[in-house]
Amino acid sequence: MPKSVDYSELAKHDSAEDLWIAVNGEVYDMTEFAQGHPGGPDVIYKYGGNDASSAYNEAHGPSLIRKSLDVKFHMGSIDPKAFPKQSQGNTKETDEKIKESEERPSLDSIINLDDFEQAATKSLSAKAMAFIGGGSNDNITRDANRSALNNIWLRPRVMKNVKNVNTTTTLFGAQLDLPVYIAPTGGARTGGAEGELTFDRGAAAGGIIHCFATPSSYPYDEILEATPERALFQLYVNKDRVQSEAAIQKIAASGKVKAILVTVDVPVVPKREDDERIKSNEAIVIAGVKTTVTGGDKKGGGLARQSSGFIDSSVDWSLIPWLRSLTSLPVLVKGIQTAEDARIAHSMGCDGIVLSNHGGRAADHAPPAILILLELQKHCPEVLSSMEVLVDGGFRRGADIVKAVCLGASAVGLGRSFLFSLSYGQEGVERVIDILRDEIETAMRLCGMTDLMRDAHPRFINTNRVDQLIPEEEHPYAKKIVRDRPRL
Numbered sequence: 001m002p003k004s005v006d007y008s009e010l011a012k013h014d015s016a017e018d019l020w021i022a023v024n025g026e027v028y029d030m031t032e033f034a035q036g037h038p039g040g041p042d043v044i045y046k047y048g049g050n051d052a053s054s055a056y057n058e059a060h061g062p063s064l065i066r067k068s069l070d071v072k073f074h075m076g077s078i079d080p081k082a083f084p085k086q087s088q089g090n091t092k093e094t095d096e097k098i099k100e101s102e103e104r105p106s107l108d109s110i111i112n113l114d115d116f117e118q119a120a121t122k123s124l125s126a127k128a129m130a131f132i133g134g135g136s137n138d139n140i141t142r143d144a145n146r147s148a149l150n151n152i153w154l155r156p157r158v159m160k161n162v163k164n165v166n167t168t169t170t171l172f173g174a175q176l177d178l179p180v181y182i183a184p185t186g187g188a189r190t191g192g193a194e195g196e197l198t199f200d201r202g203a204a205a206g207g208i209i210h211c212f213a214t215p216s217s218y219p220y221d222e223i224l225e226a227t228p229e230r231a232l233f234q235l236y237v238n239k240d241r242v243q244s245e246a247a248i249q250k251i252a253a254s255g256k257v258k259a260i261l262v263t264v265d266v267p268v269v270p271k272r273e274d275d276e277r278i279k280s281n282e283a284i285v286i287a288g289v290k291t292t293v294t295g296g297d298k299k300g301g302g303l304a305r306q307s308s309g310f311i312d313s314s315v316d317w318s319l320i321p322w323l324r325s326l327t328s329l330p331v332l333v334k335g336i337q338t339a340e341d342a343r344i345a346h347s348m349g350c351d352g353i354v355l356s357n358h359g360g361r362a363a364d365h366a367p368p369a370i371l372i373l374l375e376l377q378k379h380c381p382e383v384l385s386s387m388e389v390l391v392d393g394g395f396r397r398g399a400d401i402v403k404a405v406c407l408g409a410s411a412v413g414l415g416r417s418f419l420f421s422l423s424y425g426q427e428g429v430e431r432v433i434d435i436l437r438d439e440i441e442t443a444m445r446l447c448g449m450t451d452l453m454r455d456a457h458p459r460f461i462n463t464n465r466v467d468q469l470i471p472e473e474e475h476p477y478a479k480k481i482v483r484d485r486p487r488l
């Protein structure tokens with residue numbers, strides 16, 4: 001019989017050094033856990049001594065907290081009616097943010113992937129939209145991902161009998177109907193429905209594959225249970241390596257995970273200003289909680305930057321042999337942005353790489369994803385022919401995917417579009433896949449291709465408008481300046 005905790009007892013534990021919160025009628029001691037929370041400690045501090053159910057439920061599956069914490073941190077049960085009116089404001093906050101679903105367009109009226117983003121503004125909170133939609137700093141790379149794709153032209157060939165077309169492919173032993181996967185997005189429940197669980201079911205129904213993220217909204221065993229056959233797993237290496245080892249063992253034991261994508265492009269959480277603005281406003285209401293974060297520094301809100309928490313920023317290439325010693329699953333490095341690093345990954349014996357700038361959420365001004373693919377074509381085509389090369393960032397049209405495959409990509413990942421589709425549950429996810437299938441097949445037919453993976457070739461595209469953006473390996477004229485006399 002769990003101990004019963006009353007509100008006055010909960011309310012006493014409201015500081016960073018002694019932090020209890022209530023979630024869905026259960027009280028947990030979060031003092032130790034808060035610092036390692038993937039979303040940063042502040043959001044937990046904010047609810048110290050109080051009910052955090054609404055905020056928790058927006059981004060997490062119901063059982064995650066119970067399964068992530070040692071049983072000794074479960075302090076007992078609390079009757080939700082025990083909360084005084086003002087502290088039930090959390091629910092009101094969510095109600096205000098989750099707008100009336102009647103405003104939302106019907107799924108039938110959604111005809112492209114941008115429509116999903118537009119529709120999501122009707123059902124998601126401003127905070128969720130900022131978290132999902134935002135990139136780093138000025139969003140230069142986020143937006144350039146798309147504009148670079150838009151600057152690559154197709155070269156349609158005609159009279160090719162395109163009555164029947166084939167878009168299927170194989171990725172790490174998984175048969176896919178399309179060379180497309182759901183890119184890993186932490187806390188997918190922020191987009192709606194059952195986050196990762198909905199992605200797994202939707203990907204299976206639509207004949208593609210989902211890569212679930214280390215900071216998932218649900219415990220891994222629940223995600224794997226919802227996965228009929230196959231999935232990919234994205235790994236952020238934890239400062240506490242034991243936790244990463246345990247995660248790898250758990251996902252490998254399921255037999256469903258086909259490959260591990262280890263993400264290396266965010267050794268620190270960059271400055272995500274869209275997200276930070278909203279978080280920093282909320283930080284003002286952190287009342288009576290002792291925390292070193294006060295809601296702003298000279299660079300801005302700063303909260304996202306201080307939530308890098310669990311990611312190990314000391315990771316270097318010795319990571320690859322370490323991963324190899326733990327698992328025989330294929331290992332891909334996610335976040336490769338130069339030909340130099342693609343070559344190193346190749347020489348380290350990785351099974352693949354993911355060309356990605358994290359959807360413009362890592363280094364702002366990093367190159368657009370499709371241009372990294374061109375850089376590899378120019379400087380190290382051997383990498384493309386001997387490893388699986390995945391790419392993500394800004395892909396929104398079937399023709400975008402055809403362009404990437406023409407340049408040698410094995411498959412293309414999409415993050416935000418799938419998150420926005422969650423507002424419509426599994427049907428939304430399947431609809432994204434159907435739209436992409438239709439657009440890919442149409443682009444193939446219009447260009448004279450019948451079998452995508454066989455026929456795709458750079459001759460189907462014209463990259464003249466972006467070719468001057470592909471760097472030489474050495475700067476054409478600038479040299480590192482070594483001073484030959486001491487500074488004055």
Ligand SMILES: Cc1cc2nc3c(=O)[nH]c(=O)nc-3n(C[C@H](O)[C@H](O)[C@H](O)COP(=O)(O)O)c2cc1C
Nearest residue numbers: 132183184185186213263358359393394414415416
């Ligand atoms: C809300 C959100 C959360 C993300 N979380 C992760 C993550 O936990 N791990 C990771 O490797 N990439 C993460 N990504 C990056 C995606 O895997 C992918 O690189 C990016 O979304 C592709 O760009 P797109 O959104 O323009 O399709 C995230 C992206 C978004 C939008």
